[in-house]
Amino acid sequence: MSELKPIETERLILRPYEDSDAARVLDIQGRLEVIRWLGNPPYIPMETLDEALAMIGRWRARHDVDSQQRAYAIEVKDASQVAGTALVMRLDRLEGGFVGEYEVGWHLHPGSFGHGFATEAVSALLDVAFAEGLDQIYAGMFPDNEPSAAVARRLGLREIGVQEDPWYGGDGRLFHTTREEWTAR
Ligand SMILES: CC(C)(COP(=O)(O)OP(=O)(O)OC[C@H]1O[C@@H](n2cnc3c(N)ncnc32)[C@H](O)[C@@H]1OP(=O)(O)O)[C@@H](O)C(=O)NCCC(=O)NCCS
Structure with missing residues (x-):
């Protein structure tokens, strides 16, 4: 571990x-405007602190089983407040399960949009x-998630395009980079 x-x-x-971030996690995950973009429907905003604590526990447990999986609270130094989350998680193919693929993801509290925090954190x-030790990474998003595509482009990830998403299903706009590309950019 x-x-x-x-x-x-x-x-x-x-x-x-930390468990003490549960109220902030609830404030972020309880907003349809945020969770609408994080996964497939039905979009069910979080309602309770217990759900937030369970989410924090799941993030911790995923890192415990595979240290490349990591979820960070993005804390803004000036504000001493959590602006959102930057994470790396394993991807399981709908057909084929885990074949060594990971995704990088990001989301912010709407009050923290528009400052460059997501791009700075994920970089x-x-x-x-x-x-x-990570070799390569994907980032996927709904094709109409322009703010998220802009983050990926600012980061310099290579755009694959819109195609059938092999992990979540449906159409996804996919980006990819390798360690070599990232370090040479
Ligand atoms: C996706 C998401 C994180 C993008 O947020 P964002 O604030 O646009 O992205 P960044 O934090 O990188 O900030 C970039 C913006 O800050 C601006 N900015 C202001 N000050 C800045 C600074 N000092 N440095 C860098 N950028 C700055 C940039 O110009 C840019 O704004 P623009 O797009 O209007 O030009 C946010 O929309 C979100 O959380 N959405 C809901 C969840 C979601 O969609 N997650 C992704 C799922 S795939």
């Missing part, structure tokens, strides 16, 4: 989620994930 070490950037601290997260 490896400890998730904090990552510092110019404006942010990325750190593991630092990928630096660490690749330095710690």
